[in-house]
Structures are given as structure tokens and as C-alpha cells.
Amino acid sequence: MSKERKLRVPLFPLKSIQSNISLAFSLLILAAIVLTSLVSYQVSVNAVQSNSKGYIEEIIKQVNMNIQSYVDNMENISLLAMTNKDVKYYISDNSFISSEDRRTYEKRISDLFQSILYTRTDIASIMVFGYNGRFVSDRRITSLNPNARLQEQVWYKTAKAAGGKSVISAPHVQNIIRNEYRWVVSLSRELKSTDGITAEGVFLVDLNLSVINDICSNINLGKKGYLFIVDGAGNIVYHPQQQLIDSKLRTELISEVIQASSGSSFVANDADGKRIYSVQDTNFGWKIAGVAYSDDLIASTSDLRNSIVLYSLCGLMISLLISVWLSHRLTKPIKELQSDMKQVEKGNFDIQTEIGQMNEIGQLGRSFNMMVSRTKFLMEEMIHNQESKRKSELLLLQSQINPHFLYNTLDSIVWMAEQKQHEEVVLMTSALAKLFRASITKDQELVPIRVEIEHINNYLLIQKMRYNDELDYALDIDEAILPYKTLKILLQPFVENAIYHGIRNRYGIEDGLITIRGRLNNDQIVFEVEDNGFGMTPEQLNRLRQSHEGDKGIGIRNVNERIKLYFGHEYGIQIRSEIEVGTCVTITIPKLE
Amino acid sequence: MRKQRWTIALFLILFTVALYSSLYYKMIFGAAHHDRHVTVILKSLNVRQDFWQAVNKGAEAAAKEMGAELTVAGPLQEGDVNDQIRILEQEIDRKPDAIVVAPLIDDRMPGILAKVRSAGIRLVVIDTPPDMKPAPVVVSNDHVEAGRLAGETSLTETNNRPIIAIISDAPESQISQQRLEGLKQSLAGNKESANEIYYAGNSEDKAYAIAKRLLIQDKPFNTFITLNESATLGVAKLLEEQQKADVIHLIGFDSSVDEIQLLESGTLNAAIVQKPFNMGYLGVKTALRLIDRKKVAPATYIESNVITKLNMYTPENQKLLFPFINNK
Structure with missing residues (x-):
């Protein structure tokens, strides 16, 4: 709890306006940031996905164009061969060419093919097979594979069946040339004679x-x-995992791709994962399909996601700090006011809270200041009134002379007068007169010790006479202290107590002795009033010290209060007492000129 | 009081973290695998070794499909055990998530493979399973099944009356042993078929000589089954020389350009061809399943195809016999 009372305002107090404000701020900011990052992520993902879809379509178009250009090129080569007179002549079924001439024709055609081949690295071979059994290729010497029968080759058969139109084969290993096994795509075309009707051979270009x-x-x-x-029949032209598909380790959605129209796309979601197929037709019957995995696309947004999360976390941290700081700042004047109020609670009315801006809290502070100063004024006034009241009461008290004392004394005087003890009557009456005079001088609170001693001497004299000399007293006063000032009627209450409660309570008043001492002790003057009376038990003594009421204690308490009031708290009285031995009261006052 | 204050702060932070982690999880769900790294160590990395190049291609296909990182290593010379062991140790130090290895036969190999395991790397053995306990996960060509296919082919070729001479490389060759086992299984019903086994090492000439001796002895053979390429070529050479290709059947294993030509000419009646691409593919895929702690069969066997003159140019067999599309 002591920590709470400290002036330092804690940064993050619970159950406070500050924590409420910062909590509200934080939750608001949190919600806003989470919402923003979610929305922006979703928007970005959608953008990325549609972008990549367009991108895939674009790529497939490019691939299509590339492949198309190669096929177009083969087509052009085939047109070149078709229109070439030498080729026509060579394969035509006529007898114009002698076996010697054949060689030159072969060489010319071969040179033509070779020159085409030099410019095109994508072409594997160019060949012409005449139905007359002649054939020529881009090689000087062409030896065919004896085990591969021409008529059984797919490209040969389909070209023949197509009747003059060019045919593109599926990829295959071309084994028509001896010792050569190359993966090619074949374009084959049946060649017609000049009349355009009679078929005379098959032309082959391998890509x-x-x-x-x-x-x-x-x-x-x-x-x-x-x-x-895939080609139109659903055969795979190219697939990166063709072997796996052949071994049935993998399946591909070939029939779906064949059914899909050009430029369309569809989504497949099976054991292989969610993926998007984009399909494009080529001019020659093939279909190109691009497959993109959607988690790949999302993975490509992982940077995006990371940065969104990172930035929003950073923003969150900063705004949380700011919200704590802001709420701290907002509630700081309230807390300062609160701590000032706690000071007032503890009794410090001197505090004035600082007023910053004249906002609601500033006004509150001003009201508080006014209230505190007003309270302080009222309290001071009250203390002052009390003090003066007490003083007047004391003055009243001290002016009072115990009426019993007066009656008793007067009785004694009467009794002495009857006994015709004139001297004693004179002595006692004069002493009484002096006593009264001393108590009537109201103006002066402080009197010289000499006067006070005289006063107590008169009093004791009267008492001694009243008790027929059974009471004795001794005055042992240091001469040096006599000029110093003391409170009026300081010692009388103690002497009174010594007689009435001390000595008289004994078996009688005989041999009762009251000793009054006065001496200088450094800067203090110390009086002692000692009797040999009945004394007090420790319990009685305690009660006397603590009691505020009661006739026994009232005189002593008054004196003590008066001393403290006039001279300060370090001065006062002390009582020592022992049962059946006596009581000694020590009174300490300052040395006052 | 002070503790509670921190509790609120902590709650806020935790709440934020929880929210974001759930968000993050939702975002990355399905694209979680990207750090897996698999190393494949082959018997040879020589570009002229079609078989191992096809394994390599299969491994690459699997890695691409599954989105894993792949490193392929191997000695340049097939049979260089020291180099393979050196590469293995080097790869163990690099600590990939899994190693797929086609181990060469050597006494040190089981020890090295045990080291792979103790390094916390998942191990998949392809091609030839080593003799080690506990047995590693194996992805291998089913040589027993290949032998059985050869036996069955000989039955159909000879109308169930095969009399067979078997030429193998060496008695200790594991692959040949397994092929032999499969052969015997398929021919168990035919008591007539004299299954005699001859060993020619890796020498074409030796196989040629053995076949020549057998023909001179005029034993009633109608079928040669040759368990390795050199034996096939040696016997084929003799059959072509003596023009007995039509009379005596020849069944071989594996494929090369020479064997393809023998198939085309009909000297070689059938070849039992493995699928190395599938081995590489399944090897890496199995390794990735091991990494993901999915269930994995202790042994995966890859079947072989019987290639004859008639079916050798079907689309799928073309791809088997000529796995590479390049400009030779």
C-alpha cells in the first residue's frame, strides 16, 4: 500500500481510468489492424491469383505461337519440296530419267534439303519416298533401317490416307534411318504429280x-x-511425367482437357491438390494445357503475407505503446490531483495542486485548491478559538480560590479570635489578604519567583496555623532563581494536593512535612514539592497521569497544560510516589528573565 | 496490484499473438512443405549411363511435384565404391532431411548407412538392398518378377516347351540371383526345360564362346535366357553368324541401342526392361513420405515390362526404351 501512496504515477495501473482508456484504445486498434490486414491480404491474394491466371494464359499463348512457328516452318519446307521440279521429276513414275541421271537428281535434291537443314537446327531430317521405290534424304548416302518397314510407319500411312494434306504425327522415335533413333514430330504429306491427281510419293520432315x-x-x-x-486423339505429345502416367503412377485429366474449348480454364480439386487448367488449341489439332497449383499461387503471395503480418505487428506494437502513453498522459493530472488529495487526507493542508491547462481537470484542481485553503483557514481559526477559550478558562480557574479553604480559614480566624489569640489572628488575616491580592492581579500571567514563593509561604502559613502546627513545612529556594519569572500560582495546587491527599490521608496530620525546593539546572528552573504523606500505589499514579477528569487530578493537569502552553512541550511536571513514603512532584520551567 | 497489471499486458500480447498465429496458419495452410531437402546418391552420375540418368530424371520429377529441394550426387565411374562412400559422408555432414541411395556392394556400406540413420537423416535405399539390420526402406526393381516374366515369355515363345540355357554374369551377383529365382519359379511346372546355368562374367566374348560350345554339343536348346547385357550381345552375335536367330529364342534383360537393334531384327525375341525413372520417382517420394512421418511400405517393388519387336514402338514403350529426348 505504501507504494500506492507514492507521488510517482505508475505507468500502467489496474482498475484505473488509464488502464480502461488504454484497453479500449488497444482493442480498437487491434480490431482495426486485424481487419485491415485480413482485407488487404484477401484483396492481394485475389489480385495475385487473377494476375497469375492471366499470366499462365499468356505463357500458353506464347508456347502455342512458338510451336506453331515450328510447324509452319515444316509446312513451308513441305511446300518447297512439293513445288520443286527436281523432286517431282525424281519421284514421278516415268522413264525419262536414266540411272546415270538419277544420281545427279539425287545430289541436287539432297543439296536442297541440306541447305534447308543448315539454316534450321530444329529440323532433324527431310526425306522424300517415291512410290516408285526411290527415296532421297538430306544425307549424301541414305541407308534405311532394314528392319523398319516403310509401309508400316504411322506417318507414312496417315499421309497416304490424308491424300495431299499435311499430317502432323505424335512424337515418336524415328527409326527409319539405320542406327538412328531420334525423338521427332513428323510432318508428312503425299506428293502429287504435275496433274495434281496421281499420288507419287510421301514427303517427310522431322522436327x-x-x-x-x-x-x-x-x-x-x-x-x-x-x-x-495432347493431340486430338488424346495421346500425350508432351508431359513432364509421361512415364508416370504410362506406369499408372499418375493420372492426368486428359479427357477434360480435350473437351475444354480453346482459351477456357477449369479447376480440378482431387488428391493431387487444387489446380487450375488453362487450355489453348493449336491450329494443327494439339491442345496445350497449363496447370498451376493454387497453393503455389498462394505460396507466391507468402512474401506479401509475411510483410502484411510484419507491418501490422509493428504498427500494433507502436500503437499499443502510444495508447498506453496517451492514456498515461490523459490521466496524469487526475492522478496528481489524487495524490494531492491523499496528502490532505493525511492532514497536510499546506498543499496546493498545480494547475496545468484550464480544462475540466484544471477547474477541478482550482476548486480543490480553494477548498483546501478554505478548510485550512477554518481549521486555523478553530484552533485559535479553542486556544483562547482554554486560556480564558484557565484564567478563570486560577482566579478562583477554593471557597472551602476560605471558609475554613475564616473559621480558624473566628476560632482564634474567640481564644483571644490576637497575634495569630493578625498574622493569618494578613496572610489571607496577601493571598487574595496575589490571585486578584489578573493582568500578569508571569510573576517573579520571589512573588510566587511569597505567595506559597502565605498559603502554607495559613494551613500550618489551621492545623495547629501539626503540619510543618520547609522552603529551600536557591537565591539565584528569585528574579526569574514563573507562572502565577504554579506551586499552590501541588501543595494543596500534598496536604489534602498526601498528608491528611495519613493516620493524622502529625509530623506532616512539606518541602519545597527550587534550584537552577542549566537553563531550566526546577521546583520540587515533596511530602511525607500517604503516597500512591503505581496504579493510582498511572490513573493520575492518564486522567483528564476528576477532582483529584484537575489542578495538576491544569498546571501541566499551562506550563506546556506557555513554555512549550519540553517543560512540564513529573510525579514520583511511593506508598507510605510520600510523593514528590518535579516542575520544570525555563529560565526566563 | 503490480502483477495484475502485467497480466493484462501479457493477455493483450498473447491475444495478439494467438490471433496472428491462427491467421498465419490459415494463410499458409496447404503450402507448408518447402524446407524438405532430399539428397539422391546414385551408383553413377555419368551422363552416358542412361539407366542412372533416368533415375535422376524420376527423382527430379518427384521433387518438383512435391515441392522439395533435391541434390543428386554419385561417382562418375560406376563401381567406384570409394568415391561413393566419400560422397555419402560428405552428404551426411550437410544433413539433408533424407538420403536416397543406390549403394554399391562393399563391406563398409552397411556401416555408412547406419551412420546416415544415426545422424537423424531418413534413409531410403533404391536398386540394391544392402544387408543391414534393421532393414532400411527399399524402393527397388522387382528382379524376381522380372525373372518370372522372362520365364513366362520363354513359355509362350516355345509353346510351353522351353529348353533353356541360362547365361549369367557371376554366381554372387545379387540382381542375377534374384532374376534366376524368378525364372525358376515360373518354370517350376516344366520338368523338361533343362535349366542349366553358365557364367560369362561381363564379357561378350565369353558368352559367345559358351553359346558356341553349347550349339556344337548339339544339345536340344531352343531358348537362351541371358541375364545381363554382355551375355545377350554375345549370344546374339553367334545366332546372327550362324543364322539360327529364327530357330533359337533369345530373351534378355535391360535395353541399350544394340539390344534395340537386335529386337528390331528379331534376333532378340524379348527384353525385360526395368523402369529406372519410376525408381527415382518413387525413391524420392518415399523419402518425402518418411520426412512427413506418413506410412511407408518397407519395400516398394517396381515391375518391369516385356518388350518385343511388336510392341517396342508403342508410345509408352518408346519412352521406356528411349528415355531421353536429345539430339544424338
Whole structure:
């Protein structure tokens, strides 16, 4: 709890306006940031996905154009061969060419093919097969594979069946030339004679499959995405995992791709994961499909996501700090006011709270200040009134002479007069007169010790006479203290107590002795009033010390209060007492000129 | 009081973290695998070794499909055990998530493979399973099944009356042993088929000589089954020389350009061809399953295909016989 009372305002107190404000701020900021980051992530993901969809379509178009250009090129080569007179002559079924001439024709055609081949690295071979059994290729010497029958070759058969139109084969290993096994795509076309009706041979151009392979395998559609090509019959032209499909380790949605129209796309979601197929038709019957995995696309947004999360976390941290700081700042004047109020609670009315801006809290502070100063004024006034009241009461008290004392004394005087003890009557009456005079001088609170001693001497004299000399007293006063000032009627109450409660309570008043001492002790003057009376038990003594009321204690308490009031708290009285031995009261006052 | 204050602060932070982590989880769900790294160590990395190059391609296909990082290593010379062990130790130090290895036969190999395991790296053995306990996860060509296919082919070729001479490389060759076992299983019903086994090492000439001796002895053979390429080529050479290709059947294993030509000419009646691409693919895929702590069969066997003159140019067999599309 002591920590709470400290003036230092804690940064993050619980159950305070500050924590409420900062909590509200934080929750608001949190909600706002979370919402913003979620929305922006979603928006970005959508953007990325539609972008990549467009991008995939664009890539497939490019691939399509590339492959198309290769096919167009083969087509052009075939047109070139078709229109070439030498080729026509060579394969035409006529007897114009002698066996010697044949060689030159072969050489001319071969040179033509070779020159085409030099400019095109994508072409594997160019060949012409005449139905007359003649054939010529881009090589000087062409030796055919004896085990591969021409008529059984797919490209040969389909070209024949197509009747003059060019035919593109599926990729295959071309084994028609001896010792050569190359993966190619073949374009074959039946050649007609000059009349355009009679078929005279088949022309073949082989495109290196590596060309298509390179195009397709270099396409990256995300980390896992790929591209594949099927022909119209559903045979795979290119697929990166063709072997797995052949071994049934993998399936591909070939029939769906064949059914899909050009430029369309569809989504597949099966054991292989969610992926998007984009399909494009080529001019020659193939279909190119791009496959992109949607988690790949999302993975490509991982940077985006990371940065969104990072930035929003940073923003959150900063705004949380700001909210704590802001609420701290807002509630700081309240807390200062609060701590000032606590000071007032503890009794410090001197505090005035600082007033910053004249806002609600400033006004509150001003009201508080006014209230505190008003309270302080009222309290001081009250203390002052009390004090003066007390003083007047004391003055009243001290002016009072115990009426019993007066009656008793007068009785004694009467009694002495009857006994005709004139001298004693005179002595006692004069002493009484002096006593009264001393108590009537109201103006002066302080009197010289000499006067006070005289006063107590008179009093004791009267008492001694009243008790027929059974009471004795001794005055042992240092001469040096006599000029100093003391409170009026300081010692009388103690002497009174010594007689009435001390000595008289004994078995009688005989041999009762009251000793009054006065001496200088450094800067203090010390009086002692000692009797040999009945004394007090420790319990009685305690009661006397603590009691505020009661006839026994009232005189002593008054004197004590008067001393403290006039001279300060370090001065006062002390009582020592022992049962059946006596009581000694020590009175300490300052040395006052 | 002070403790509670921190509790609120802590609650706020925890709440934020929880919110974001759930958000993050939702965002990355499905794309969680990207750190897996698999190393494949082959028997040879020589570009002229079609078989191992096909394994390599299969491994690459699997890595791409599953989104894993792949490193392929191996000695340049097939059979260089020291180099393979050196590469293995080097890869253990690099600590990939899994190692897929086609171990060469050596006494030190089980020890090295045990070291792979104790380094906390998942181990998949392809091609030839080593003799070690506990047995590693194996992805291998099913040589027993290949032998059985060869036996069954000989039955169909000879109308169930095969009389067979078997030429193998060496009695201790594991692969040949397994092929032999499969052969015997498929021919168990035919008591007539004299299954005699001859060993020619890796020498074409030796196989040629053995076949020549057998023909001179005029034993009633109608079928040669040759368990390795050199034996196939040696026997084929003799059959072509003596023009007995039509009379005596020849069944071989594996494929090379020479064997393809023998198939085309009909000297080689059938070849039992493995699928190395599948081995590489399944090897890496199995390794990735191990990394993901999914269930994995202790042994995965890859079947072989019987290639004959008739089916050798079907699309899928073309791809098997000519796995590479390049400009030779």
C-alpha cells in the first residue's frame, strides 16, 4: 500500500481510468489492424491469383505461337519440296530419267534439303519416298533401317490416307534411318504429280522433339505447375511425367482437357491438390494445357503475407505503446490531483495542486485548491478559538480560590479570635489578604519567583496555623532563581494536593512535612514539592497521569497544560510516589528573565 | 496490484499473438512443405549411363511435384565404391532431411548407412538392398518378377516347351540371383526345360564362346535366357553368324541401342526392361513420405515390362526404351 501512496504515477495501473482508456484504445486498434490486414491480404491474394491466371494464359499463348512457328516452318519446307521440279521429276513414275541421271537428281535434291537443314537446327531430317521405290534424304548416302518397314510407319500411312494434306504425327522415335533413333514430330504429306491427281510419293520432315521439349520444360508455372500437350486423339505429345502416367503412377485429366474449348480454364480439386487448367488449341489439332497449383499461387503471395503480418505487428506494437502513453498522459493530472488529495487526507493542508491547462481537470484542481485553503483557514481559526477559550478558562480557574479553604480559614480566624489569640489572628488575616491580592492581579500571567514563593509561604502559613502546627513545612529556594519569572500560582495546587491527599490521608496530620525546593539546572528552573504523606500505589499514579477528569487530578493537569502552553512541550511536571513514603512532584520551567 | 497489471499486458500480447498465429496458419495452410531437402546418391552420375540418368530424371520429377529441394550426387565411374562412400559422408555432414541411395556392394556400406540413420537423416535405399539390420526402406526393381516374366515369355515363345540355357554374369551377383529365382519359379511346372546355368562374367566374348560350345554339343536348346547385357550381345552375335536367330529364342534383360537393334531384327525375341525413372520417382517420394512421418511400405517393388519387336514402338514403350529426348 505504501507504494500506492507514492507521488510517482505508475505507468500502467489496474482498475484505473488509464488502464480502461488504454484497453479500449488497444482493442480498437487491434480490431482495426486485424481487419485491415485480413482485407488487404484477401484483396492481394485475389489480385495475385487473377494476375497469375492471366499470366499462365499468356505463357500458353506464347508456347502455342512458338510451336506453331515450328510447324509452319515444316509446312513451308513441305511446300518447297512439293513445288520443286527436281523432286517431282525424281519421284514421278516415268522413264525419262536414266540411272546415270538419277544420281545427279539425287545430289541436287539432297543439296536442297541440306541447305534447308543448315539454316534450321530444329529440323532433324527431310526425306522424300517415291512410290516408285526411290527415296532421297538430306544425307549424301541414305541407308534405311532394314528392319523398319516403310509401309508400316504411322506417318507414312496417315499421309497416304490424308491424300495431299499435311499430317502432323505424335512424337515418336524415328527409326527409319539405320542406327538412328531420334525423338521427332513428323510432318508428312503425299506428293502429287504435275496433274495434281496421281499420288507419287510421301514427303517427310522431322522436327526434333527436343525443340518442343525445351520450350515446355523451361516454362515454370509456379513451383509445381507444369505444361502439357495432347493431340486430338488424346495421346500425350508432351508431359513432364509421361512415364508416370504410362506406369499408372499418375493420372492426368486428359479427357477434360480435350473437351475444354480453346482459351477456357477449369479447376480440378482431387488428391493431387487444387489446380487450375488453362487450355489453348493449336491450329494443327494439339491442345496445350497449363496447370498451376493454387497453393503455389498462394505460396507466391507468402512474401506479401509475411510483410502484411510484419507491418501490422509493428504498427500494433507502436500503437499499443502510444495508447498506453496517451492514456498515461490523459490521466496524469487526475492522478496528481489524487495524490494531492491523499496528502490532505493525511492532514497536510499546506498543499496546493498545480494547475496545468484550464480544462475540466484544471477547474477541478482550482476548486480543490480553494477548498483546501478554505478548510485550512477554518481549521486555523478553530484552533485559535479553542486556544483562547482554554486560556480564558484557565484564567478563570486560577482566579478562583477554593471557597472551602476560605471558609475554613475564616473559621480558624473566628476560632482564634474567640481564644483571644490576637497575634495569630493578625498574622493569618494578613496572610489571607496577601493571598487574595496575589490571585486578584489578573493582568500578569508571569510573576517573579520571589512573588510566587511569597505567595506559597502565605498559603502554607495559613494551613500550618489551621492545623495547629501539626503540619510543618520547609522552603529551600536557591537565591539565584528569585528574579526569574514563573507562572502565577504554579506551586499552590501541588501543595494543596500534598496536604489534602498526601498528608491528611495519613493516620493524622502529625509530623506532616512539606518541602519545597527550587534550584537552577542549566537553563531550566526546577521546583520540587515533596511530602511525607500517604503516597500512591503505581496504579493510582498511572490513573493520575492518564486522567483528564476528576477532582483529584484537575489542578495538576491544569498546571501541566499551562506550563506546556506557555513554555512549550519540553517543560512540564513529573510525579514520583511511593506508598507510605510520600510523593514528590518535579516542575520544570525555563529560565526566563 | 503490480502483477495484475502485467497480466493484462501479457493477455493483450498473447491475444495478439494467438490471433496472428491462427491467421498465419490459415494463410499458409496447404503450402507448408518447402524446407524438405532430399539428397539422391546414385551408383553413377555419368551422363552416358542412361539407366542412372533416368533415375535422376524420376527423382527430379518427384521433387518438383512435391515441392522439395533435391541434390543428386554419385561417382562418375560406376563401381567406384570409394568415391561413393566419400560422397555419402560428405552428404551426411550437410544433413539433408533424407538420403536416397543406390549403394554399391562393399563391406563398409552397411556401416555408412547406419551412420546416415544415426545422424537423424531418413534413409531410403533404391536398386540394391544392402544387408543391414534393421532393414532400411527399399524402393527397388522387382528382379524376381522380372525373372518370372522372362520365364513366362520363354513359355509362350516355345509353346510351353522351353529348353533353356541360362547365361549369367557371376554366381554372387545379387540382381542375377534374384532374376534366376524368378525364372525358376515360373518354370517350376516344366520338368523338361533343362535349366542349366553358365557364367560369362561381363564379357561378350565369353558368352559367345559358351553359346558356341553349347550349339556344337548339339544339345536340344531352343531358348537362351541371358541375364545381363554382355551375355545377350554375345549370344546374339553367334545366332546372327550362324543364322539360327529364327530357330533359337533369345530373351534378355535391360535395353541399350544394340539390344534395340537386335529386337528390331528379331534376333532378340524379348527384353525385360526395368523402369529406372519410376525408381527415382518413387525413391524420392518415399523419402518425402518418411520426412512427413506418413506410412511407408518397407519395400516398394517396381515391375518391369516385356518388350518385343511388336510392341517396342508403342508410345509408352518408346519412352521406356528411349528415355531421353536429345539430339544424338
